[in-house]
Amino acid sequence: MVRSLACSAPRPAYSRVRAARGVATVELVLTQGLREVCQGASVLTMDADSVPDALEWLARDHPQARGRIFRVDGRIRESISLFVNGTEFDRTGVAERPLRDGDRIELVSAIAGGRAAAAASAPAALSPEDIRRYSRQLLLPEVGRDGQHRLAGSKVLIVGAGGLGAPAALYLAGAGVGTIGLVDFDRVDLSNLPRQVLYATEDVGQSKVAAAARRLNAVNPRVTIIPHEEPLTAATALERIEPYDVVLDTSDNFATRYLVNDACALLGKPDVFGSVYRFEGQLSVFDAQRGPCYRCLFPEPPPPGSTPSCAEGGVLGVVPGIVGELQATEALKLLLGLGTPLIGRLLLYDALELRFHELEIARSPTCALCGPHPTVTALIDYPRFCGEPAPGTSAEIQGVEGLDPRSLAAALDSSDPPFVIDIRHPSEWAIGVLPKAHRIPREELSHHLAEFGRAREVILVCAAGRRSAQAVSDLRALGVGRVRHLEGGLDAWIMSGRPLDEVA
Ligand SMILES: [Zn+2]
Numbered sequence: 001m002v003r004s005l006a007c008s009a010p011r012p013a014y015s016r017v018r019a020a021r022g023v024a025t026v027e028l029v030l031t032q033g034l035r036e037v038c039q040g041a042s043v044l045t046m047d048a049d050s051v052p053d054a055l056e057w058l059a060r061d062h063p064q065a066r067g068r069i070f071r072v073d074g075r076i077r078e079s080i081s082l083f084v085n086g087t088e089f090d091r092t093g094v095a096e097r098p099l100r101d102g103d104r105i106e107l108v109s110a111i112a113g114g115r116a117a118a119a120a121s122a123p124a125a126l127s128p129e130d131i132r133r134y135s136r137q138l139l140l141p142e143v144g145r146d147g148q149h150r151l152a153g154s155k156v157l158i159v160g161a162g163g164l165g166a167p168a169a170l171y172l173a174g175a176g177v178g179t180i181g182l183v184d185f186d187r188v189d190l191s192n193l194p195r196q197v198l199y200a201t202e203d204v205g206q207s208k209v210a211a212a213a214r215r216l217n218a219v220n221p222r223v224t225i226i227p228h229e230e231p232l233t234a235a236t237a238l239e240r241i242e243p244y245d246v247v248l249d250t251s252d253n254f255a256t257r258y259l260v261n262d263a264c265a266l267l268g269k270p271d272v273f274g275s276v277y278r279f280e281g282q283l284s285v286f287d288a289q290r291g292p293c294y295r296c297l298f299p300e301p302p303p304p305g306s307t308p309s310c311a312e313g314g315v316l317g318v319v320p321g322i323v324g325e326l327q328a329t330e331a332l333k334l335l336l337g338l339g340t341p342l343i344g345r346l347l348l349y350d351a352l353e354l355r356f357h358e359l360e361i362a363r364s365p366t367c368a369l370c371g372p373h374p375t376v377t378a379l380i381d382y383p384r385f386c387g388e389p390a391p392g393t394s395a396e397i398q399g400v401e402g403l404d405p406r407s408l409a410a411a412l413d414s415s416d417p418p419f420v421i422d423i424r425h426p427s428e429w430a431i432g433v434l435p436k437a438h439r440i441p442r443e444e445l446s447h448h449l450a451e452f453g454r455a456r457e458v459i460l461v462c463a464a465g466r467r468s469a470q471a472v473s474d475l476r477a478l479g480v481g482r483v484r485h486l487e488g489g490l491d492a493w494i495m496s497g498r499p500l501d502e503v504a
Contacts, residue, residue, distance in 0.1 A: 064497035079302035163320030164250035195317030261294035402487035419455035432500030
């Protein structure tokens with residue numbers, strides 16, 4: 001029998017479940033990334049007795065969502081944050097209470113989009129020109145001359161000079177933040193112009209940070225712009241961030257987000273986080289000294305390739321504009337000591353419904369970075385942590401030929417399908433196996449050469465694509481000619497919405 005992979009045993013009929021247990025009618029609210037795999041639904045009403053139960057029903061009704069929510073082993077992914085009535089859901093189950101009618105469960109999936117930055121010194125006194133330039137904010141008693149001086153002596157690093165970083169930089173320069181560092185290695189592309197408001201058509205093809213520095217200095221020559229035309233890496237991050245008072249994470253990828261978070265926490269700097277995707281934005285201030293960090297909210301990144309970037313999924317240009325300006329506002333508040341920063345809160349912005357919604361987030365007692373027993377005490381290999389090919393360290397895997405789930409599905413349906421081998425440990429097969437796959441543990445491959453050694457093509461499959469890539473080399477060494485592997489493994493396969501076979 002073939003059925004899609006379930007995270008638990010097959011379930012009895014829905015009506016029987018309802019009759020047998022005290023289930024509640026609850027609302028399940030989905031963020032954009034999840035709506036796409038749930039036929040566009042943003043709010044679902046369902047009967048469930050617990051949060052995992054509600055998620056299971058969701059995955060049953062929308063099989064494509066299953067891989068986004070559950071890992072292959074059935075656990076809820078840590079790249080999904082869960083809230084019940086605005087309060088973070090306790091996954092340990094300790095504080096879990098039965099759901100009640102009208103409860104609101106919110107699923108927030110990490111989004112990558114946005115774009116990426118470093119700093120100098122302040123004018124000693126306000127010149128007549130300064131007084132004219134800043135007259136509107138000098139009129140605010142909360143800013144005044146003291147505040148303006150403070151801004152002039154402040155340093156903000158913007159990591160990503162794209163859709164979020166561009167508007168943020170313009171407003172921070174306009175407000176008179178004395179030193180603005182910009183980190184970005186990209187060049188201006190025509191497709192950037194609808195949202196990256198720092199750049200003009202004539203800048204296309206030029207270095208972003210160089211073009212940004214020209215524009216920002218044209219807006220405010222009193223501000224020092226420090227361009228860093230390079231990616232932020234674990235080797236450079238501490239040195240880059242150290243001189244600054246506040247960091248804006250306006251990057252567009254998970255490796256940079258975790259890097260900025262960790263470096264800021266290690267250095268005790270606030271990380272003003274913003275991200276966007278399509279019509280949706282997320283915003284928070286991570287300050288490990290006063291509240292949770294990004295790892296508290298998302299202990300692990302989504303599986304590689306599961307969350308489309310803005311380049312793949314699109315974004316309405318004004319959305320990063322709004323989120324980037326909110327990031328600039330939070331930075332100015334932090335520098336001036338004004339108001340209540342967005343620490344311990346996650347702000348969600350839904351442009352289509354024009355809805356701002358706030359969720360409480362707490363420091364996680366198990367956070368690998370800011371928890372009581374940290375395991376991350378120095379910067380790590382972020383591309384590797386996020387499942388991206390790590391240059392140098394995984395050269396053997398990078399050189400291995402792979403194929404994606406769609407290509408494998410097409411090959412399996414062809415008239416001359418490849419010989420597919422699931423090389424996982426037999427204990428892992430119970431979770432589900434790839435349709436039509438032969439099951440031979442990696443250690444036993446050499447004993448089964450007679451079965452597949454003459455196949456036109458062999459495809460190796462494991463859970464996440466790492467062991468299968470290594471096994472490709474094993475088979476090559478044994479003289480097997482045409483051999484490839486499934487990139488991202490079964491995790492990528494179910495993430496693409498394809499079912500696994502149950503093991504009889
Ligand atoms: Zn943390």
